[in-house]
Each structure stands twice: as structure tokens, then as C-alpha cells.
Amino acid sequence: MKIAGWVLSVLIGLFLAVASAVPKFLGIEAALEPMEVVGWPVKYLVLIGAIEVGCVILFLIPRTALLGAVLTTGLLGAALAANLRVDNPLFSHTLFSIYLGVAVWVALWLREDRVRAVFPLLR
Numbered sequence: 050m051k052i053a054g055w056v057l058s059v060l061i062g063l064f065l066a067v068a069s070a071v072p073k074f075l076g077i078e079a080a081l082e083p084m085e086v087v088g089w090p091v092k093y094l095v096l097i098g099a100i101e102v103g104c105v106i107l108f109l110i111p112r113t114a115l116l117g118a119v120l121t122t123g124l125l126g127a128a129l130a131a132n133l134r135v136d137n138p139l140f141s142h143t144l145f146s147i148y149l150g151v152a153v154w155v156a157l158w159l160r161e162d163r164v165r166a167v168f169p170l171l172r
Contacts, residue, residue, distance in 0.1 A: 054159025058114075061152055062105045065121075070105075073098030087131040100124060108153065115164070118157045125150045 072080035073094045080098075084091055104124055108117030129146035137143050158164050 050159050054156050054161070057152060057156035058109060058160060061149070061156060062109050064149075065101050065105045070098040070101040073101075086137070087135050089131065108157075111161075114157055114161060118153050121153050122150050125153075 076094065080094060081091060084094060089097075101124065104117055104121040106117070107113040108121055110117070125146035129143060132143040132146070158168060
């Protein structure tokens with residue numbers, strides 16, 4: 050279970066860092082266009098990328114993983130709200146934050162005994 054949790058955690062971390070944050074740092078069109086669609090100024094692109102990287106680092110360090118998961122959930126909630134506000138497609142854009150957030154918590158649950166103790170699957 051712990052190995053599966055770590056594999057999922059690393060995949061989530063790679064996605065948030067490489068597929069989401071790096072394009073923001075580089076100012077790639079794939080990062081600029083969604084910002085324009087949801088109405089966020091481009092000047093916040095690097096800040097949002099840095100917040101994503103910070104959340105990933107906290108999530109991947111065992112001692113701060115819970116804080117990282119909570120902060121990542123907040124970040125994903127903001128993304129969901131922004132996509133919902135502009136009426137982006139529901140299942141592909143708006144709910145993607147929910148899918149990713151569930152994956153974050155499943156990964157943490159799999160890798161952390163203390164989280165499983167608080168949220169047992171069976172009693």
C-alpha cells in the first residue's frame with residue numbers, strides 16, 4: 050500500500066510541477082490561454098506556479114505531507130471555482146480539480162498510517 054501511495058504521490062507531484070508549474074514559469078501559451086479564459090491577469094502566472102511547486106514539495110516531504118495535501122486542496126478548489134465561474138466544460142475542465150484532489154488524498158491515505166488511522170476504510 051505504501052509503495053502504491055508513493056508512486057501515486059510522485060506522479061501527482063510530477064504532473065503539478067512539470068505539466069502545470071513549468072509552463073507557467075516559461076510563459077508558454079498552454080499556460081497563458083487558460084489564465085485569459087478564467088480572467089486571471091497574466092502577472093500572477095509565476096506566483097501561481099511557485100505556489101504549485103511549494104504545495105508539491107510540502108506534499109512529498111513525509112513530515113509536511115498533510116499540510117501539503119491541505120494546501121493543494123485549497124489550490125485545486127480555487128482552480129475549480131475559476132473554471133466554474135466561466136462555465137468551462139464540466140467533466141474535462143471544471144471537475145478535473147476534484148479528480149486530482151481525490152488522487153492527492155488517496156495517495157496520502159495509502160502512504161501514511163496516521164491518515165488511515167483517522168480515516169479508516171473499515172472499522
